[in-house]
Every structure is written in structure tokens, then in C-alpha cells.
Amino acid sequence: MARPINEEKRQERRSCILKEAVVLFAENGYSNTTTALIAQRVGVTAGTIFQYFPSKEALFNAAVLEPLADIQEKSLACLKQEGTPGVLIKNMVEEQFNHIYCYTNELRLVQYVLGQRIRFPELTQKVLESTKVMTDTIECVYAKGQLMGEFNKNFSPAMISRAYISFLNGIGLTLGESIIHHPEWGNLKEHALYLFAPTQPKKMRGNLNE
Structure with a gap:
């Protein structure tokens, strides 16, 4: 209705x-x-x-957490679709890189909070909990992919998931809205996928540059 x-x-x-x-x-x-x-x-x-x-603080908390929840929801949806772990990871990378430039200010705001953890202890904790949900989910999918032979088994799933999120945030913060016009945009997306150490990188790359 x-x-x-x-x-x-x-x-x-x-x-x-x-x-x-x-x-x-x-x-x-x-x-x-x-x-x-x-x-x-x-x-x-x-x-x-x-x-x-109800207050400026409540508005600030919403400004930090609601966009973060939106990013997380879209990313997690990619990891819950049908397909092998390699396909799910590729879809997630494509989804996040195609939309990360929309969240430049949101990412700056998250970093602002994390840079002042003593000042915003409760908000910082919520941000870290949200990030952990994302990294834990990536870690789980990646570990399954390792068992299936899609990813290099010599890497720690926890390390890979956190390295990827750091890479994604760094690109969003440094390139901002100009990201899709950057001459190395296509290569950046490929490098994001390579962070997962796929055993067949060309096959997994698929249509990331299209």
C-alpha cells in the first residue's frame, strides 16, 4: 500500500x-x-x-551511519546472489567501484569520525561494527573460493578482506567524483580484483572494464 x-x-x-x-x-x-x-x-x-x-548529534549520527548502511546493503546483496565465490567477488567489486564516487563525502565523514575516536566513541564503535560485517562476509566468501580453487590458498581471508576495503576507501577518498574520468580507472578496478589473488585472473576479470 x-x-x-x-x-x-x-x-x-x-x-x-x-x-x-x-x-x-x-x-x-x-x-x-x-x-x-x-x-x-x-x-x-x-x-x-x-x-x-531530535538533536544535532542525532543528525550527525544519521549522516555517518545511514549512508554506510546503504553502501553495505548493496555490497552484501552482491555476495548473496547465485554463483561461485569468484563470480560473487567480481560482482561486488564492480558494484562498489561503479558507485563509490557517489559516496565521496560520506567516506570523508566516516574517516573524520575514525580519526577522532575519543571524541566519538559510540559512533566509532558503530562504524567499526558495520565495517566488520562487510569484511567478515567477504572473508567467508573468499574462504569458500579458496576451497574451490578459485583463489590462492596461501593468503589469509581476513587479511585480504581488510586490504580490499582499505584499497576501496583510499580510492574513493583520493579520487572523489573525478574517479570515473581518471585515465587509469579501468586498471584500478582490475587491481582491486587482483587483490583477491584469483588463480585465473583473466577468466575472473570478466567485463569489469565494460
């Missing part, structure tokens, strides 16, 4: 507030970003912000 139109408008406005909050928090940090500034960018009154988020 479709939601009432007023509820849809409410969700749309909430999304707009959150989107602007992500950008401003990533650019200016927590202390230098006020709810009044966010409201101004959205085109609403400052009081309107608190109809959707």
Missing part, C-alpha cells in the same frame, strides 16, 4: 536535510556545522530540522 502523500513529502524532506548535512559535516566538521546552516542550505527554518532529528 502506498504511503500517504504527506508521509512521502516528509521522507523527501528528511532525505534533503540528511544529504546537506553529510556535505556540510564532511566539509566543516561537527563543531563548525550548525543546524541553522544546514537549514539554510535546505531552504527550511532551523526549527524544522528538529522535526526530523
Whole structure:
């Protein structure tokens, strides 16, 4: 059943507030970003912000965690499809690299939090827990691929999964929105796949550059 139109408008406005909050928090940090500034960018009154988020802290937490959950959901979906571990890993790499440039500010915001763990202890813990879900899932799929002979058995699944996430985050942060126009874009995607040490790299590469 479709939601009432007023509820849809409410969700749309909430999304707009959150989107602007992500950008401003990533650019200016927590202390230098006020709810009044966010409201101004959205085109609403400052009081309107608190109809959707009970406090600035709650808005900041949502700006960090909700996009992270969205990235994770899409990535995990790739790893739960039908196919061999090698195919699932390839699909995940393609999904993440094709959309990582959409989350430049979100990644900057996550790094901002992780760089101030004493200041944001609870939020940091939630970010790390979310990341662990992703790395643990990759690790499990990779280990199955090793047993099937698709990946080199001399590597630690835990090391591989964490190395890949670090590589992905680094590319997203350093290249940003210009990433898809980078002359080495296709090669970067291939190198991401090579991190998994496939035993048949050309076969696994598939259509990553298409």
C-alpha cells in the first residue's frame, strides 16, 4: 500500500536535510556545522530540522551511519546472489567501484569520525561494527573460493578482506567524483580484483572494464 502523500513529502524532506548535512559535516566538521546552516542550505527554518532529528548529534549520527548502511546493503546483496565465490567477488567489486564516487563525502565523514575516536566513541564503535560485517562476509566468501580453487590458498581471508576495503576507501577518498574520468580507472578496478589473488585472473576479470 502506498504511503500517504504527506508521509512521502516528509521522507523527501528528511532525505534533503540528511544529504546537506553529510556535505556540510564532511566539509566543516561537527563543531563548525550548525543546524541553522544546514537549514539554510535546505531552504527550511532551523526549527524544522528538529522535526526530523531530535538533536544535532542525532543528525550527525544519521549522516555517518545511514549512508554506510546503504553502501553495505548493496555490497552484501552482491555476495548473496547465485554463483561461485569468484563470480560473487567480481560482482561486488564492480558494484562498489561503479558507485563509490557517489559516496565521496560520506567516506570523508566516516574517516573524520575514525580519526577522532575519543571524541566519538559510540559512533566509532558503530562504524567499526558495520565495517566488520562487510569484511567478515567477504572473508567467508573468499574462504569458500579458496576451497574451490578459485583463489590462492596461501593468503589469509581476513587479511585480504581488510586490504580490499582499505584499497576501496583510499580510492574513493583520493579520487572523489573525478574517479570515473581518471585515465587509469579501468586498471584500478582490475587491481582491486587482483587483490583477491584469483588463480585465473583473466577468466575472473570478466567485463569489469565494460
